[in-house]
Amino acid sequence: MEAEGLDWLLVPLHRLVSWGAAGAMVFGGVVPYIPQYRDIRRTQNAEGFSTYVCLVLLVANILRILFWFGRHFESPLLWQSVVMILTMLLMLKLCTEVHVTNELNVKRRFFADFDPHHFWHWSSFGDYVQCVLAFTGVAGYVTYLSMDSALFVETLGFLAVLTEAMLGVPQLYRNYRHQSTEGMSIKMVLMWASGDTFKTAYFLLNGAPLQFSVCGLLQVLVDLAILGQAYAFARHPQKPAPHVAHPASAKAL
Secondary structure, eight states: OHHHHTHHHHHHHHHHHHHHHHHHHHHTTTTTHHHHHHHHHHHTOOTTSOTHHHHHHHHHHHHHHHHHHHSOOOHHHHHHHHHHHHHHHHHHHHHHHHHHHHOTTSOOOOGGGOOGGGTTOOSOHHHHHHHHHHHHHHHHHHHHHHTTOHHHHHHHHHHHHHHHHTTTHHHHHHHHHHTOOTTSOHHHHHHHHHHHHHHHHHHHHTTOOHHHHHHHHHHHHHHHHHHHHHHHHHHSOOOOOOOOOOOTTOOOO
């Protein structure tokens, strides 16, 4: 009887916690990019941030949305993908504007040139949008034709979460190549690590598809590796190299 008497409190509390967790899942992935976005706007320098992170997340979340059509999963995960796509487009828009401003005399590069040497280093935000739309159209068409295949649907889901798990790899490689984390927001990576830990726990506790949990753990490991780089490079900083004007194709990943 006492337990039943507390239902008026426990039921709304449980709903509140569930809504809070769902809201954190939808919008929590955006928070790490706020300090990086502000740093780029403040310094007008985007070289420390790898725009390939945006590419990885765009591909991963487009595939995840397509996976939803073949196998419905929880709505917060679906809305998270929509919000993340919009966020990455905003990051790309800012980075493109900064790059173009800092390279006034460089020849313009366009998606329609289909030049693999300049892939993902175009001169206009509209070119990135064209690329995303082209990928979405092709992937969506293939998914529509193969939707009846359970193997295809499961593979699509695995590719979606595996790609997302690799989001930190471009930044990890960029840091290794430059032997520096200058220009990279440490706050962003710390939020990656905490957010990915929360997300992985959410997957495990809510019975999400196995692909989500496995790749979530991999994501946490990559985040920790980047933090390890930041610690190592801070303890053993490289001697500053003389500034040399690089050609347009020599951008940081």
